[in-house]
Amino acid sequence: MGKDIIIVGGGQAAAQAAQSLRAEGFENPIRIFGDEPHAPYQRPPLSKKFLAKEIGFDRVELKPESFYADNNITTHWGTRITEIDRKGKRVMTADGQAFEYGKLLMATGSRVREINVPGFEMDGIYYLRNIADVEAIQSHFKDGARLVVVGGGYIGLEVAAVAKKHGMDVTVLEAAERVMSRVVDPIVSHFYERVHREEGVKIETGVSVAGFEGDTHVTAVDSGEGKLYPADFVVVGIGIIPNTELAVECGLDVQNGIVVDENCRTSDPDIFAAGDCTSHPNGIYGHRLRLESVHNAIEQGKTAAAAMMGNDKPYNQVPWFWSDQYDLKLQIVGLSAGYTKAVVRGDPESGRSFAVFYLKGDTVIAVDAVNRAPEFMMSKQLVHKKTKLDPARIADESIKVKEIAQG
Known part of the structure; x- marks a missing residue:
């Protein structure tokens, strides 16, 4: 391979990808272009320990700057990047520079979904997606300050817990009838609400936002039903949108994300894509996913x-996610959409440790584990192997976790 990878x-x-390219033996120059002024960092802690000021940037930074210099990775x-010229195999930056590539990886990620109601541009209304967002929100962290969180998903509830x-x-306002309704069963939703x-x-719950009150700074959130929720500041967490504009503009196939195959190749054989921005096939669930x-x-x-090195290693794994709220660690394995039965192991009414197994027929398709590390670890294999389980054995805690699938 004789040209740079961008x-x-x-x-x-x-x-x-940059780290793996070097591990795969790629020796030519690599260039990384990022919108933010920071080197790549972990985003999940932003709404958890980083927001709480329990850790600093050194704990979320993925690699120190020296890593990139030591590995001949030029950082920008x-x-x-404002344009991809597929015919000329080059990218153009906002300041007019052009850089040629042999292979290109699009890891453009995602951005927050913004709320478009009257008053949405006022000061004191924030989203949480990057370091700058966290710093702006932290400036309002004062004892007794009134925070209204719009959205009862992972981000909204994590921010609420820290605040x-x-x-x-x-105050958390959720348009659906329960929190985290898109990803968990009512059993889990009601537990977290309690x-x-x-x-x-x-x-x-069941509250939509019709607008924001205030002159230049938000003072309240209006539900549109005659009720105002006083606020010194607001954090909005209503989902994210994949950054696919560059892909669309250069003519790549885009359908709810940049369409890739199991090796992350796009419709252009010299362009690959990875991360939040992709729509990829998943053999376990039998359809495309954007995760x-x-x-x-x-x-x-x-x-x-x-794949860029010609060493295909198809991606086909069970998805998993997590959320930290107070002393609770929620770990989710698989996707529960389409389940026909939810079986509880443990007692969410009297304790703070339980697991919910989602079955489609008698096959495990997903598991939610709250402070249940053994169930979480075991469930990855159960979902991957499409294991059939007896609901009675799942619920019976006299049967050890590793023995649930036996008998």
């Missing part, structure tokens, strides 16, 4: 690097 994006997939932090631990008055309320967080997870970004980064 990586567009400065997140987890980009950093992993704070540099936006409450810092002595703030916290825990948050016990911690002092006010949770309002927003660290695990997906890391594994696709590895797969793309191998």
